[in-house]
Amino acid sequence: MTDPIDVFAALDIGVARIGVAITPPGVKIPQPLKTINNDEHVMETIQELIRTHSVTQLVIGNPRNLQGQDTDQTRYVATFVNKLKSVITVPVHMQDEALTSVKAEDELKERKMSYQKEDIDSLAATYILSDYIEEHHRVTHA
Numbered sequence: 001m002t003d004p005i006d007v008f009a010a011l012d013i014g015v016a017r018i019g020v021a022i023t024p025p026g027v028k029i030p031q032p033l034k035t036i037n038n039d040e041h042v043m044e045t046i047q048e049l050i051r052t053h054s055v056t057q058l059v060i061g062n063p064r065n066l067q068g069q070d071t072d073q074t075r076y077v078a079t080f081v082n083k084l085k086s087v088i089t090v091p092v093h094m095q096d097e098a099l100t101s102v103k104a105e106d107e108l109k110e111r112k113m114s115y116q117k118e119d120i121d122s123l124a125a126t127y128i129l130s131d132y133i134e135e136h137h138r139v140t141h142a
Contacts, residue, residue: 009049010059010129012097012121013077014038018046019121021129022053030129032122043087050090058090061097061128095132103127 005025012019020033033053036045049055060081063073085092104123108115 006056007054008057008059008129008133009033009053009055010061010095010125010132011046012061012101012125012128013080014121015076017118017121018042019118019123019125020049021122021125022055023129023133025054028133030126030133032119032126035118035121043084046084047088050088055090057093058088059093059095059129059132061125062094063097066098093132093136095128095135097124097128 006023007025008023008028008030010021010030012021016038017035018038019035021030022033023030033049036042036049050058060077063071063077065071081092081094101120101124104120104127107123108119
């Protein structure tokens with residue numbers, strides 16, 4: 001069960017970039033926050049993000065193919081998450097991220113405004129977080 005003042009953040013981990021979404025304290029409506037570079041400083045960047053935004057729960061997109069099987073990206077994310085868990089203290093939750101990037105790009109196209117790949121990444125993180133909150137809320141309040 002989560003505390004009503006939990007601050008959730010979600011990461012959509014890619015090899016080059018990581019999309020980030022967050023919920024404000026006490027609000028369970030995710031918002032795109034930003035995209036960070038997946039570089040040699042990424043662990044420190046994520047630690048700073050957790051501190052700056054007082055994150056209490058971290059949700060990470062778990063990439064699998066449409067049949068639910070692991071892929072090279074699934075294994076990459078698992079290795080990344082294991083390393084991340086060694087440097088942070090907040091709980092980490094994995095959430096299926098099937099088609100979140102496709103859904104994000106479709107939404108951005110519908111807005112008929114220009115967008116960058118970074119916008120897709122942060123919006124995909126929003127969908128990951130929204131799915132996690134919806135599933136968790138349904139399970140804890142059933």
